Amino acid sequence: MAEQPLHPTPGKKVNLSKFDPDYKGDYDKGMAREEERELEDKLADLQERLYAEGKQSLLIVLQAMDAGGKDSTIKHVFDQVNPQGVRVTSFKVPTAEELAHDFLWRVHQKAPAKGYIGIFNRSHYEDVLVVRVNEYVPRPVWEKRYDQINAFERLLAESGTRILKFFLHISREEQKERFLERLNKPDKHWKFSRGDLPVREKWDDYMSAYEDALTRCNTDYAPWHIVPANRKWYRNLVITRTIVRTLEAMNPQFPPAEPDLDQIVIPD
Numbered sequence: 001m002a003e004q005p006l007h008p009t010p011g012k013k014v015n016l017s018k019f020d021p022d023y024k025g026d027y028d029k030g031m032a033r034e035e036e037r038e039l040e041d042k043l044a045d046l047q048e049r050l051y052a053e054g055k056q057s058l059l060i061v062l063q064a065m066d067a068g069g070k071d072s073t074i075k076h077v078f079d080q081v082n083p084q085g086v087r088v089t090s091f092k093v094p095t096a097e098e099l100a101h102d103f104l105w106r107v108h109q110k111a112p113a114k115g116y117i118g119i120f121n122r123s124h125y126e127d128v129l130v131v132r133v134n135e136y137v138p139r140p141v142w143e144k145r146y147d148q149i150n151a152f153e154r155l156l157a158e159s160g161t162r163i164l165k166f167f168l169h170i171s172r173e174e175q176k177e178r179f180l181e182r183l184n185k186p187d188k189h190w191k192f193s194r195g196d197l198p199v200r201e202k203w204d205d206y207m208s209a210y211e212d213a214l215t216r217c218n219t220d221y222a223p224w225h226i227v228p229a230n231r232k233w234y235r236n237l238v239i240t241r242t243i244v245r246t247l248e249a250m251n252p253q254f255p256p257a258e259p260d261l262d263q264i265v266i267p268d
């Protein structure tokens with residue numbers, strides 16, 4: 001099986017039909033789960049170092065169509081990590097106050113502080129996805145946003161934040177399966193929203209909008225990853241591995257101990 005790239009080459013136009021959402025490399029479920037468990041231990045250790053060092057931060061952006069697996073990714077990839085060092089932000093329909101500001105205002109506030117991992121469940125990319133497809137703002141306004149996003153992400157990167165962006169790529173058929181599961185299982189009913197159906201009808205428009213975001217905002221300092229996400233276990237493996245490699249490259253260090261710790265006597 002030809003290897004499918006995870007990170008599209010910056011500057012090259014992304015064509016999503018060339019990315020197979022069923023791709024799983026040479027893995028089967030058992031192998032993937034085993035490797036992921038080992039990686040999760042590393043992730044926990046690296047996160048502790050990042051927190052202890054307190055000098056760098058990591059921002060993880062998750063984007064997907066409905067039922068693409070954003071929530072489940074967060075639950076599975078980070079289940080071994082100390083919750084104190086992680087901040088998850090879910091971006092919903094903007095409030096009146098948020099809409100009264102520029103589109104990055106609410107996002108910038110949630111960028112991770114030094115020592116933290118910030119996870120964006122949806123993000124500023126909604127402002128060139130749902131907003132564009134539904135024409136909530138006129139074209140000249142959203143057209144400018146790609147450059148504005150790149151400038152914003154560069155600011156974060158130059159301020160000590162590593163950025164990883166994941167598009168969880170599922171097929172239209174897989175989304176249907178997942179919606180049906182939500183309808184058929186009582187404990188999943190709460191996950192089903194009628195409002196997801198009109199979005200599904202505009203699937204092709206969303207794919208075009210995603211292709212533009214994945215092409216125009218795919219930089220060295222904030223790279224996109226197109227994650228084959230029809231198989232949850234492959235998705236989790238790929239994302240965990242990418243995060244671990246990135247944290248390893250960031251190489252966070254425990255701060256030096258205070259001097260003369262061996263002289264300290266703890267009073268009774």
Ligand code: ATP
Binds near residue numbers: 067092093127191
């Ligand atoms: P779930 O998987 O639980 O459904 P979700 O991320 O879809 O999670 P919802 O509360 O269902 O959460 O939906 C949030 C909605 O907010 C999405 O439809 C999304 O497109 C919309 N949204 C997010 N950001 C913006 C924005 N800037 N402008 C308009 N709509 C937005």
Ligand code: MG
Binds near residue numbers: 066193
């Ligand atoms: Mg939803």
